[in-house]
Amino acid sequence: MNDMARVERVVDTGQAKITASDVQVHYGDTHAIKDVNVNIGDKTVTAFIGPSGCGKSTFLRCLNRMNDTIDVCRVKGNILLDGEDIYDKRVDPVQLRAKVGMVFQKPNPFPKSIYDNVAYGPRIHGLAKNKAELDEIVEKSLRRGAIWNEVKDRLDAPGTGLSGGQQQRLCIARAVATEPEVLLMDEPCSALDPIATAQVEELIDELRQRYSVVIVTHSMQQAARVSQKTAFFHLGNLVEFGETGQIFTNPQDPRTESYITGRIG
Amino acid sequence: MPTLWLVVSVLVLAAIGYVLGRKRALQSAGGDVRALHSLPNYYGLNVAFAALIPALGVLLIWLLAQPMIVENSVSGLIPDEAIPEDSTRGLVMSDVRRVASGLDFAVEQGAMTLAESQSLKAEAGDIRARLGEVGVALGAEVEAEVLDAAQRYRQMTTTGTHAMTLIVALLAVAGLAIAYARTHKDFRARNVVERGILVLLILAASLAILTTVGIVFSMLFETMNFFGLHSWKDFFFGGTWAPNFRGDSELSILPLLWGTLYISFVALLVAVPIGLFAAIYLAEYANKATRSFAKPLLEILAGIPTIVYGLFALLTVGPMLVDFFGKGGFLGVEWMAGATSVLTAGVVMGIMLIPFVSSLSDDIINAVPQSMRDGSLGLGATKSETVRQVVLPAALPGIVGAVLLAASRAIGETMIVVMGAGAIAKFALNPLESMTTITTRIVSQLTGDTDFASPETLVAFALGLTLFVLTLGLNILALYIVRKYREQYE
Structure with missing residues (x-):
């Protein structure tokens, strides 16, 4: 914990990209998220931490309406992206998800070539006018995913043949290819070894230049390393939200303190 | 006693x-x-x-x-x-x-x-x-x-x-x-009993396999008898099927094989798209309640005896096709002479195969990991884009396996073709003409009143063995493909 205490952060958060107010989520009879209010800044990495089952992944999936794919899930409250309610009837969840990309816990490359994996989103959304443009998008995305140098000679090889860390970076490149504004990451390193984790974390820090990144993580060290803002969830409540340095060094709520010092969770 | x-x-x-x-x-x-x-x-x-x-x-x-x-x-x-x-x-x-x-x-x-x-x-x-x-x-x-x-x-x-x-x-x-x-x-009585149970289980398993071997051998001997009486060249490469009760028949499998494959092809043409679409609907779109009654309902189709399908072909589908394509029909053409035809048998057989294709494909589509769908939906793909571009390609080997299994069912099917396809062995392209299949001929050659030792009767075994080899090959291919696919996600 000591090295975390020394973390000093330069926080250059812009204005709020996503504003969530009074969000309630029910899974059938379970009240999974209770009254969550949070502002997620642009060009910032926001970490959601908390013990298992506290609702942090559920809340993350509200932000691009991935919960719509689950029948029993109901979302109430307001979530605004750039001031527009994403749960408004006029909003097409499919369009929304192109703007709010997502990277999952387990790397999930499609059983296609590396090139086709990255080109998938641009093709669906018609982002490229011709093959040359698509090539360009693929290269740019793979570069942003910090994996270009490893795969540039074998773009036709299947994406499933890469190592776990490479697969996850490929998935990040795939998400970046649709030019999203927000990138949601659901425990992106939990299936990776320490070296791959370090690479992905480095990548997250670079992605902050362009995107608003929200990351769910079980590792408090990771939250401390990569994020500027941290939100602590407990039993469906947002207990505390603030600057990462402050959360880890000087938590206001006793529950947060118990969690980060390892007494609960 | x-x-x-x-x-x-x-x-x-x-x-x-x-x-x-x-x-x-x-x-x-x-x-x-x-x-x-x-x-x-x-x-x-x-x-x-x-x-x-x-x-x-x-x-x-x-x-x-x-x-x-x-x-x-x-x-x-x-x-x-x-x-x-x-x-x-x-x-x-x-x-x-x-x-x-x-x-x-x-x-x-x-x-x-x-x-x-x-x-x-x-x-x-x-x-x-x-x-x-x-x-x-x-x-x-x-x-x-x-x-x-x-x-x-x-x-x-x-x-x-x-x-x-x-x-x-x-x-x-x-x-x-x-x-x-x-x-x-x-x-150590427990260990001895355990071994005893193992032996029992092995016996049961080998009995099933031995029976198959027995079937093959019994057919093999009669087939050899047949080839002793009739030239194998005529059987495999001749062009005419004309059994003659006075002997000296032309018994070639090719016209029958053509009829079999043609009818099976029509059946698959009906069963594969409908079955696959049904499977996609059940696996990807239907909610739990719909699924819980639609799937068993579809599978009931598989439980209907094929003779009932045969009656359906003979009494309903055949006459209906004649109403369209026959003399004085709605279309004013005269393409169809009687109710029995390749199309009649093929369509009804296709209906019979729908549950095979849909049930197997449904299982295979369900086996595609949810993370694949999430990945695609998370990129802003719609449901049908996800199905078309991610789920189906991932499930394709399994679906091909399911189709091959359905094909081997179609090739071996008997009752529907006996009642719906007709009895004329010929090479023709018109699906409205009646044709005959290997299975139909086996039935008629064996149930006739010719001498058992004559080539006209024994040819049934040669036909049966060929059919067996054909469907066995298809099944092995299908299982191989399905298994190879299963390994991918485990």
Whole structure:
């Protein structure tokens, strides 16, 4: 914990990209998220931490309406992206998800070539006018995913043949290819070894230049390393939200303190 | 009847062995279950198995082998001269069996004494009449050779049955005694019973495989007989199917194969798109409630007997097609002469195959990990884009496997084509003409009244074997593809 205490952060958060107010989520009879209010800044990495089952992944999936794919899930409250309610009837969840990309816990490359994996989103959304443009998008995305140098000679090889860390970076490149504004990451390193984790974390820090990144993580060290803002969830409540340095060094709520010092969770 | 009693007494013996073994084990441990190596039940089961399995195994083998041995040795008794001009040894032997069982029956009914039945003479000439009295009908008066053979048959069977009873009983008692003697608190009865169960399971599995091998061999022998009578070149490479009851037939499989493949192709054309779409709907779009009643409902289609489908083809689909394409039909064309056609059989068979394709494809689509769908939806793809570009490609090998399985069903299907496809063997492209298939011809060649040993009948086995090889190949290919796909996500 000591090295975390020394973390000093330069926080250059812009204005709020996503504003969530009074969000309630029910899974059938379970009240999974209770009254969550949070502002997620642009060009910032926001970490959601908390013990298992506290609702942090559920809340993350509200932000691009991935919960719509689950029948029993109901979302109430307001979530605004750039001031527009994403749960408004006029909003097409499919369009929304192109703007709010997502990277999952387990790397999930499609059983296609590396090139086709990255080109998938641009093709669906018609982002490229011709093959040359698509090539360009693929290269740019793979570069942003910090994996270009490893795969540039074998773009036709299947994406499933890469190592776990490479697969996850490929998935990040795939998400970046649709030019999203927000990138949601659901425990992106939990299936990776320490070296791959370090690479992905480095990548997250670079992605902050362009995107608003929200990351769910079980590792408090990771939250401390990569994020500027941290939100602590407990039993469906947002207990505390603030600057990462402050959360880890000087938590206001006793529950947060118990969690980060390892007494609960 | 005595065999049944034998089995019952062995079972009773095993039950007694169970109780005894259990008791002895407990005694050896001084009544303390914890001092035993295994639970008391295992000691009991061990003794029961020892009494049961060898005895019943020998009984089974004996019952299978004895008739063959008796038959062979009795058959040797009949001299060649005794076989009438227009008959075969097999027919005479069936007379022998009939006389033998008739005599046994007469003794049982009390129409004659045992000694009387053994001292009968063919010269007396009243055997037929006396057996007729007790309800055993014989075709002709009994020849001396036949009677001798029948007596020999009875004698051997009686001796064999006595020996069998004795040996089986001895084995059961011996097994019981040995296992009982070995029962002791340190004896690892649990491990022995475990091994016994393993053997039982292996036996069951190999029985199924052996049966398949048996089927293949029985067909193989008859097929070889056929090729002894008919040129294999004509069978495989000839162009005409024209069986002729006076002999000298042209029996080529090719026109039949063409009909089979054509009808199967039409069936798949119907079944694959509908089945696949149904599977996609059930797996990807339907909610739980819809799925829970739609899937079983669809699978009921698979439970309908094919003869019912055949009736459907004959009474509904065929006439309906004639209404469209036949003389004076809605379309004003005259393309279809009768209700039976490739299209009739193909469409109905396709309906039959829908549940095969949909049920298998549904399972395979469900096996595609949810993370694939999430990944695609998370990139802003719609549901149908996800299905088309991610789920189906991932499930494709499995779906191909499902289609191949359906194809092998289609090729082997009999009743629908018998009733819906017609009986004319020819090469034609028009799906509104009637054609015939391999299975239909097998049925008609075997159920006709031609001599069994003629090539016109034996060709059924050659056709059957070819069909078997064809569908076996398809099944192996399908299973190989499905298995290869399964490995991908485990």
